[in-house]
Structures are given as C-alpha cells and as structure tokens.
Amino acid sequence: MAGTRAEKNKRRFSLASTSAGEKPSVGEGVARELAQSEHFGEGELQSIRVDRIHTSEVNPRKLPVDSVWIQGLADRARNALGRKSGTAADEAILEQLDQEIADLSDVRTRTALETLMVLARSIHSDRLISPVTVRFVEGRGYELIAGERRFLAHILLGRTNIRALLRRLDREDPNDVLKGEITSLMENIAREDLTMAEQINAIERIVDAKQRVDPDWVLNGVNLMRLLHQPRRRAYRYVEALTAPPEIRAQINDGTLDSFRSIEEAKREHEGAQTKAGSKDDPESPGRPAGKRSSSKVSIRFEKAELDLLRNLLIRALGEERARNLGIDEMEWGDAKTARAAFSKIFAALDDQGET
Secondary structure: OOOOHHHHHHHHOOOOOOOOOOOOOHHHHHHHHHHHHOOOOOOEEEEEEHHHEEOOOOOOOOOOOOHHHHHHHHHHHHHHOOOOOOOOOOHHHHHHHHHHHHOOOOHHHHHHHHHHHHHHHHHHHHOOOOOEEEEEEOOOEEEEEEOHHHHHHHHHHOOOEEEEEEEOOOOOOHHHHHHHHHHHHHHHHHHHOOOHHHHHHHHHHHHHHHHHHOOOOOOOHHHHHHHHOOOHHHHHHHHHHHOOOHHHHHHHHOOOOOOHHHHHHHHHHHHHHHHHHHHHHOOOOOOOOOOOOOOOOOOOOOOHHHHHHHHHHHHHHHOHHHHHHHOHHHOOOOOHHHHHHHHHHHHHHHHHHHHO
C-alpha cells in the first residue's frame, strides 16, 4: 500500500499493525519499545481487536448495560444518519449518540451513558491515554481485567482496535486469579469512582479468594492494607464494612449507606440498640431486683496444642487427684462436646473449691 508520506509516518510511530506486504520499519520498532517501557512489569503492550475482547464476570463495576447493548446504541445512532455500522465516529455521530442517550427513560442507564460519552469524547479528541488490561482465555479470546468504560467508549467511537496491556495469567492458578481480581478492583477504584456497594462486594470476593489460597490468612486492617496496597485508615474502614451485621450489609447493597461515615454511624446505632436491649435482659441492671446473672454463650476456637496447654493448666489448678476422680484427665478433648463437658466439670469443681 503506497499512501502519503504522512500516512506512512503515522503508521510507523503507532502501535497499529503494518499494512499487508509492508515491512515493519526501524521507527516503528523504536516507538513500540518506548511505549512498552512506560508499562514495564504491567504486561505486554499490544493493539487488540475490540471484537475479540469480552468483559469479566468479576469486574467490580456493575454497569446497567453491556457491550452488546452499547453496540446496538452505536448502530442506531449511525443508522439514523444513514451511515454504515462500525463507521468511525465524527462530530455528527457523537451528537446523534448524545440525542439517543437523552431519549432514554431509565435514569440510571441514562446517567451512566452520559458519563461514558464524556470519556468517549475525551478519547476521540485526545486519544486513549491509559491502555486497558486484558488476559487471554483459551477458546474465548481476551478477557477484560480493567478498563471496561474505556473499552465501551471504543465501541461507541467505532474503533476496531484498542491499546491493551496483555497479562499472562493462569485461570487454573488461584494466585493468578487473585492477582487479576485485585488489579481490576484497584484500577477501578482509582479511576472510575465505584459505588460503596461495588467496592465492598468486590473486596469480599478478593478476601474469599485470598482465604482459599491461604487458609491461615485472617481479615484485619493490617492484612487488608498489605493485600490491597491501600492506606491504613481506608483498609480498617473496609474491614468495618465487611464485618457489619447483615441488616447493615443489606443497606450498603441497596445504596442506603453509600459512604464510610454513614456505615460507621449505622454500626454505632446498631451496637447502641444491642447494648440497650441487652441491659433490659440483665437481671442486675439498674432498676431491676438483684438475682442470678444471666449467662451468655461465647464460642472460642482453639488449636489442639493450645487446648492441651489449657487443659493441663486447669487440671493443675484443680489438682491431679481430683481431676482423676472426676475422670477429666481421660476425656478426649479433641471432641467439642466432650471438651464442653470437661470445662463444665472443672469450673464447677473450682467454684466448690473456692467456697470451701
């Protein structure tokens, strides 16, 4: 393909593939190396066909529409102008897209698409600044890890290719799956302002994945901070939301609680109500006659070595002879029911010992 000198130079210093029969130039190789060096360690920078990319099921952002719906919107706008499907967007097509979106009756969908059009216009005028991130899935093509809105904006614009960082991830490896989910969450939080519900639900999936990979991993502020590379305060606030009672989690999911502050206030109110209800049930609370204090059940999880140590300490406090008389030293403490019975006998014996 001959083309003008300007067209050749444009191809030479871009990531687009060379035309059929045209040899890659030295300039094109240098441009590729420079572009790749900007993303060292993030993945292999490529130009990938838009129609070979599909969105991920674990994407934290839950848009009200998918790529098929967006493609339908793009086609309607072009058909209204007598243009062919897939025609590269110009100002007339962009204006028609704005009109199609303004005519939508669903407020949530209309708002999401208006925001998407702002991004599409930015890409149209200033190009794609940050590439999307994908991984190759055998038999399915490329799966989007991060950058769903940029991908959808390319469909609206009629772009055939998109700049993408290709990650080599193994879907069968739990560690690679975990890395992919963390990457998707962090990039969306940083660039796309996820709702609180989207953030919490995505982090919950990551925590579940992490605990499958490492069963000894415990959810707390420090561990979550290290896992997500988030500031300490933000990590602790995520833990507060993740460990909230079911009724508060329901309010997070339906959007009633949409900020850390509202979640923290709801938790304080809930805990206050629980404390107030508990004081009403306590026979020794102010305003009630004195009597036997109500007991509460507490579940404690022990490792076997810790349980053996605790058993030995309690038997020593009780005395070996008395422990033998009660049959405590011969009990199988590994069984939860037997261990409870043993504790009951020991505490009862210690109470009697204290009274004598």
